[in-house]
Amino acid sequence: MLTGIRTRDLRKVYTSAPPVAAGTGGFSFGAPKPKAKGKQPKPEIVALDGISLDIAPGEIFCLLGPNGAGKSTTVGVLTTRVRPTSGQAFIGEYDVWQSQVTVKRLIGVVAQRPNLDFSLTAREILTFHGAYFGLSSHESAKRAEALLERFKLTDRADQMVRGFSGGMMQRLSIARAMMHDPQVLFLDEPSAGLDPQTRLLLWEIVREYNHGGKTILLTTHNMEEADALCKRLAIIDHGRVIALGTPLELKASVPGGYLLRLRLGVHSPDLLQRLQGLAGVREVRATDGNGADLYADRGGPLVAEVANLAAAAGVELCDVHISEPSLENLFLHHTGRSLRE
């Protein structure tokens, strides 16, 4: 059975501070209400402002956005942990809030912060998780062994997790979410705090899991991760979807897309003017020193023409750096802010 994810106009307004699991601050605040005499108005924090998504069965879908954009709250609503103020959420054909128990059988969740059961060893965390989902003790033990091996945790399997490093806890959280072989896997910032090697291992495991036809929703503010893993992605900010499509489509939607950063021997306004006239160049901006940023719809092929123009103007071209169309450019284009801000 293949299972997708759907949301319809999800809104979530907190009237008290959102819990740690639902996000890390940075929400947009609603307009302050006029003060009633003797009664303090409750501050309204709009975490989701009409999120509608259609994620196909078997898809790796990514929610990309800065901290506090509403990614974790969306995951919270889809995983029965956050009750939406309005709107609907479905896992497959099941309404998350009307068929909670059925939905919980279909999903595996890795929270943003490791939430392991500190009273147990790594192996016990997996086997008890299996037992909660009705696996026999034999089956649980077998799956736990395989997952511990896959996530390179076998040598620490029988130790209490309290002493584990952040990366080990994260790996174990992911292994636990896979224990009952869920149809839909939610990964909330799965690679935060992982070293590059473990991140690659995680990506490999996610792809492998997806090949079995499983749907994966992951949130990240790492563009490289979104680019490497996702078939489609939604960029969200202030609780709204601001762009949706495949990484390629989205990157292509930025005017120009390519960025050529030039370093020149001397500052030459005349040369910059001529560069503006080249075919495919959308914008030229002078940068600090003797540089120039050239936004264009092609990258490499422009270099020769730029070099020719520079030579004709008698200006030395010291360095050229080509940036391919990126999600960072896209986020900047839509919000005027960097994802890292």
Next chain:
Amino acid sequence: MNWKAFYAMLARDAHVARRNFVALLFQTFLQPLMFVFIFGRVMVGSGYMPPSYKSLLLPGIMAICMVGTGIWAVAMPLIAEFQFTREIEDRLLAPMEISWLAVEKVVAGTLQSLAAGFMVIPAAWLLLRPGVDLNVPHPLLFAVVAVLVALFSATGGLALGCSMQQTHIGLMFSLIVAPMIFFGCTYYPWSALEKFPILQRAVLVNPLVYASEGLRGTMVPQFPHLPLLAVVVGLVFFNALLLATGLRSFHGKSVS
């Protein structure tokens, strides 16, 4: 209802309790048994207390142990697991209605409380003997009262555990648990408060009064005690109230 998940969670709690058994043993019994030794043995032996105090004290000590164990077994893990680390999340995401997880905590706490109650009887008896005059004319009634006391401890633990912050644990013991024990007719019978009529009525809001008086009435009925019907009604009322409050807060903490 998914009983498999429910039993698996009970098994998890039993496993953790077994792992912490020695620590739990000291935590539950050391203080009450020292009290038994000083007041039941030293004070009685040196003539400051009448010999009958030994029999009067034992049900009260049993009530303290049971209530302390149940509250500790339910409230402390809940306070810790709902905090920053959200350790409880894996069980909230298990395929079972979340209220049943709270019920599971209550069942686990009740069982631990009963175990503590039945372990403290022989221990206290050994420390106090000779001169303990236990007399259980109605074992079934005693069992009903013991189960109601254990349930009270666990539902109390649920209500406290879901309404307290980790930083307030000290306050919980000094402002709630300690006054409850001292004004809970544990070291003296309710009738001993006759000379303090206002206090005697006021302590009736303390569920521990019904617990200690109930155990006294079923274990040493030769001493004055509250009518057992009042005990059963009182305990059922407080258990229902604490369970309803606890479930409500549990739900509030689980889903934002």
